[in-house]
Amino acid sequence: MKINGNEIKPGNIIQHNDAIWVAVKTSHVKPGKGGAFAQVELKKIPDGTKLNERFRASETVERLRLDNKPYQYLYTEGNLASFMDKETYEQIEVSLDFIGEKTALLQDGMDVEIESHEGTPINITLPDQVTLIVKETEPTVKGQTAAASYKPAILENGLRVMVPPFVQTDEKIIISTEDLSYVKRVD
Secondary structure, three states, X not given: OEEEXXXXXXXXXXXXXXXXXXXXXXXXXXXXXXXXXXXXXXXEOOOOOEEEEEEEOOOEEEEOOOEEEEEEEEEEEOOEEXXXXXXXXXXXXXXXXXXXXXXHHOOOOOEEEEEEEOOEEEEEEOOXXXXXXXXXXXXXXXXXXXXXXXXXXXEOOOOEEEEOOOOOOOOEEEEEOOOOOEEEEOO
């Protein structure tokens, strides 16, 4: 679907310079001289290369429609993670490089959303939060308040996060998959 350059919004997936890009930020600029344009920050899929581009209203770009399907994580073997389509039960394999640092958050049976374009995975979305067990952390220092500072902790999957001082070893905590930060302790 063709759209005008000034209609690009954050989150749109477009084809530009023979590559697939996601619009991260857009701002409309009306200079004193010349015509108005949209300043768009683009991020290349899947490698994450960034590009700032100007699009005038008279320019058109190809906006891509993505297929969004629910999948279930099965297992990891070598450099590939296997997922099962929850509707057709077909399996696909995705490179761990494609998933990136969030690979450590994958858990058996986890439900994820995979966006694809013409059968090629473009993006993977994990649940907003995951529950993990703290395997190693420093002991609590007496008199230290919860708001004073966070301490490092190593989780069951080897991930290092900062946790409040009251969190102890072998406790379950909830981590945000967005920024890999501590959310709360599980009671």
